[in-house]
Amino acid sequence: MAQKQTSFGQRAVDYTVNLVIRGAIGLALILPYETRVRGMGWLTSHVLAPIGGFRKRVRSNLAHVMPDLPKTEVERMARAVPDNVGRTLIEIYSGEEFVQRAITAPIEGPGLACLEAARDAGRPVILVTGHMGNYDAVRANLIHRGYNMGALYRRMSNPYFNEHYVRSISKIGTPMFEQGRKGMIEMVRHIKAGGILGILTDLYVQDGEPLDFFGQKARTSLITAELALKFDAALIPVYGLRNPDGLTFRIVAQDEIPHSDPLTMTQAVNDGLETLVRENMDQWFWIHRRWKYATRPLQPKKAPPKSKA
Template identity: 55%
Template sequence: MAKASSPGFRLDHWLQNLVLRALIGALLVLPYRWRVPLCGWVFARLIAPLAGYSRRIRDNLALIFPDMPEAEIRHMLRAVPNNVGRTVIEMYSGDEFIARAKAAPLHGPGLAALEEARAAGRPVVLVTGHFGNYDASRAALIARGFPVGGLYRPMTNAYFNAHYVAAIRHIGEPLFARGRQGMAAMIRFLRQGGMLGIVQDQHMKYAPVLRFFGQPAKTALSAAELALKYDALLVPSYAIRQPDGLSFDILVDAPIPHSTAEVMTQALNDHLETHVRQNLDQWFWIHKRWK
């Protein structure tokens, strides 16, 4: 822990991490089948209202679904953070989570393309969203022998980031942090025929404006640009939470045809939107996606 006198010390971040780490530690004592739904309940009933997530969910829904009935909005105010909470504690559950992901059905028209790419040593860019549990597909593919690495954005809270990265590293390596050093290692990995997992559905300040749910949404072109530059397949994949709240159905869809980065990225947005509409409460409506 940084000392209070050190330039990097942030008391607010330290306290936030203290509370979250205590919550995670307490939950990890419980059996998996109790731990996951309980963390979902805590996020939905306690954390979401305090953190402002409930207001953000309501605002996003008002933008995209202005005619949504109030009863459905209230359902979303509980179900969305419940899925977020489940996702958080699953990532910290290590081998128990990996076992769930490994047991999940893995299917879709892109699976054969992945197998062909692995045999040929061709790189793949796997793209998902903050939907279901976005790390379950990575865990499932690694468990089946696919060389999947992950690109991640370090947390603003450095204290939380340290154990967060350790948790997602346990799910599978290699991991690459956004930034110059991480990008250099990531490119080497791709050139060697690796498969890179990217979560690409957040607002990016300097990205071009595309469309998502019919609204202008700044969207990074990086996944498509990597696919074009390194002749990699661009493959959407999602791990959709099942009604029991603990298991997943993992879809590996057909590769997006190469064209231009903008056209390919819009196709990814459209693809994600289609699946979110089928499981509306599993997308992270807590994000500031539209600005």
Template identity: 50%
Template sequence: MAQARREAPISLREWLEYAPIALGVRGLRLLPFRWRVPVAGWLASQVVAPVSGMRRRIRDNLDWVCPDLGAAERARLVREVPDNLGRAFIELFSPDDLFRLAGQTPFEGPGLAALEAARAAGRPVVAVSGHFGNYDVFRAGLILRGFDVGALYRPMNNRLFNARYEAAIRATGEPLFPRGRKGNADMVRHLKQGKLLALLIDQHMNRGAELRFFGRPALTAVSAAQLALRYDALLVPIYAIRQPDGRSFRVVVEDPVPRTDQETMTQVLNDSLEARVRANMGQWLWTHRRWKVRRGGMVGDQIMSAGGDGP
């Protein structure tokens, strides 16, 4: 069915969905990068979020895991979350500027030395993050630092947008592995060659392990820990954190996760991401239905997402 859909003519709905995105990106790219980024954030926060249902999704998730959050803080996050999303979106579609930005971004943290040592020794690395800050900044930064970075991603549903999305992430760096049998096989081959694989693990996964995130049950993919255990790879949490100016970043590499079992190691990753999100609440994508569990007798619906386990 997937193959048949790929070969079918582009639908009117796909054209209608894609047209405003294409026009928006084209218009924003007329601006200098220093203005393009904040303008994209403002448009996402003040134009896209109110009409797309994004604000409601953010409030629903905050109600579920942070019920004691004050009204002022809640209102701030309803503005900041889509602002960060808009900024990250246009940064992705500005690959030359993204590389310049990544080249100016400092790398720090207790795991940086272990990461560099693994590269020198030819040991595979699984670098794990979430939809937080801008994960493409650390991916581009690692490439500039000499790492051979591969990344798993989920193709977008809209084929017109997906073509542009794939071109943008390929411009940032390759190889890229689309989720599926072939992509998974290529990903494993890349890792077995002693290279670095970047994964995101902060989306609901139907077949995931029931772990905890923000104190609530959250079905979580254990694939990062599985790969680390199977191929003796270093498992390292890594984050590109947007700075108060809204344009610069710092990349933090945390201590490698100790080798135990896949669920314990994955819970360490969840806890690591939770701590980063709590310190920078506006930089995580609260529009995800991360906690897809029963609420008041009804199962939470899945919302649009960029795709788990990858950029």
């Protein structure tokens, strides 16, 4: 009985939170595009972030990995990071208006030549990305350039919000593959056909490996490297950064990660992302629990016991 009550209570909370978010998005969509993006950034930074604990999370993460950062910079980040998050959310819900800005973004960095070489050779590509600027700007841009671009996504814990969020990201482009058995089967078909797959991998993963990120151990998924090795795919880190005007983008395609082993390759991805974040501190989503349970010592995962003959 207690379990059912808790389940009902959580559903009630999820439903209420979804109503609030959908209401804010609906009102924002009435406004002209530029006003809506700036306004949603301000609303998230000044209203939703303090209520939702986003500012506290930003401060906590920065204290964990950059304890010497000046207090004035920490407070600036506590406001700027949620602003970018709010802009990103409403941009994704803005459909074609957002896509038209994303497709004009220039692509810079050595990864572009690697991507073009893979396409010419019919070789699959795993694009590893993270919560920087607006990550969906990359997908919209590459689809417009004619790349067979798919994306792997994880279902959100709030089922009411997940339903319309997936509809919105699907309007930017398809195919979309949900984590799970069916989605993985469809994703493998896409890769084997020489397609491009985008995966966000900068979140805490419970069964991930404790790899370095900003000088601390962070549980990190090895899936991108494992897929690249399994299907002989090029592994290329690529990120959509927001320009100083707050409305347009540039895309940074870092150099292809050489094939070696999953740990080495994934650590190289972490290192490249850290370099980019340090150059664009307020564009990474510091609101995530990237170093979850940071007070506990992280140990490498133990290999499963060998079965006896």
